[in-house]
Amino acid sequence: MNAKELRQYFPILHQEVNGHPLVYLDNAATSQKPIQVIEAVDKYYKEYNSNVHRGVHTLGSRATDGYEGAREKVRAFINAREAAEVVFTRGTTTAVNMVAYGFARAFLKPGDEIVTTLVEHHSNFIPWQQAAKATGATFKFIPLAEDGTVTLEAVKQAITANTKLVAIHHVSNVLGDTTPVKEIAEIAHRHGALLFVDGAQGAPHKKIDVQELDCDFYAFSSHKMCGPTGVGVLYGKREVLERMEPVEFGGEMIDFVEHFDSTWKELPWKFEGGTPIIAGAIGLGAAIDFLQEIGLDNIERHEKKLVAYAMEQMREIEGLTIYGPAENRSSLITFNLAEVHPHDLATVLDSHGIAIRAGHHCAQPLMRWLNVTATARASFYLYNTEEEVDALVAGLKKAKEYFGNVFS
């Protein structure tokens, strides 16, 4: 793949920010959208906007075909057995909460355990923490290795016969490590526990095969993988989703409504109360087409090369600390520059047109574990280039020089 050529599809990248060409390195927060996705959403609203699953009329059928067609694209994208295992949600956060309410709160009791790590994004942490609090289940953490990674030895230590659910990141949004999902699934299943995987930073960057990983749930967001905001996916194995309770009641998700009780539609619709995010799902379908055409393996290779190229130069900068594993990193680098607070650093870089993230990255427990209050993060995607890495490195050097000067 050729990142420079792919840039032509992203209108937003062709602009100047603060007098410099935009260098967008905040992709772990949200990715930019190619024209194919923008046009798919536009076309839906201009040509066949209609509600799904109820209209007898032609537009209703077209909208339903578009929406359900997108579900099939997601199914193929993650290699789920059937489209019924793909539930559209508002995003990863909603997906985690659906399982936290529909499974954890519905079935767990005192003595049961929910096992997770301190690396998790708040979205894959608080819903479980609160579910444990509400049910009296124990909330446990897999001890981390020195570089913040999750080893199988530690997983084996933490999971017991009482563990009912293991919730873990596929790729950390701070450390960039990838967890051994398949092996963790095997350990969890051996103990009769289910495995929930937060794939928000996984699905956009690498090929996902949920059957191969054998996880029970896999959640991700459209907006981090070239799709629109406001839509995401909860994958769940059929037998698990069937046991799970719906958490949103309303139109669209019912079978029969009696005076004093109701029954639910079959999967996946029992989890999709109300008019769904039709345009968003269609946009996500277009994003999947776009990514598949490039090839997820190519995207992963490109990003690993960029990260290695960036790490090599960043290691040379005196006073710069990089967090997370030294090897085998996904597409982001979290760091701090001595003497320069990450917010100040982000402002200086922004004045050079370079967009990075600064803060706690929705991972306060991890920040405490790292013993920092905030960090800076540069995160890459398929359209980033080596020249942009050079711009980042030059920007970091300038920031260091700038703050060195104001301090002296």
Next chain:
Amino acid sequence: MSSLDDLYRRVIMDHYQKPRNRGKLDESEGLVVNLNNPTCGDSISLSLKVEEGKVVDAKFLGEGCSISMSSASMMTEAVKGKSAEEALKLAHIFSDMMQGKEIDDSIDLGDIEALSGVAKFPARIKCATLAWKALEQGIRQAGES
């Protein structure tokens, strides 16, 4: 770098490097307000001693960027010795300044004026106002007790 220089004026960096009134008051001496900025992780712990409607002493501890910490340093310096009413008025002026509103230039703001450049950096306004929010809360608490 010109707008950056406007943001990071020398006096700001001076307060960041050499914060004034850093520390905390004994619990018997005053009240403590803890605030943080949940979007970025900045935090402040402001100790205030208010007696007979007057801010007798102010100290702060905290973690954060140059803007939030220098703002806290400047704020404690500015309100010490002022009446609670004057301190609140200053907080309002500061809030107006952050929103880029015209402010009464007959009031001598001292070092605080250096933070006026923050108004041009919307993402950083919350950094600058954190300490002032703590001040407002502290004075309100003092009035209630």
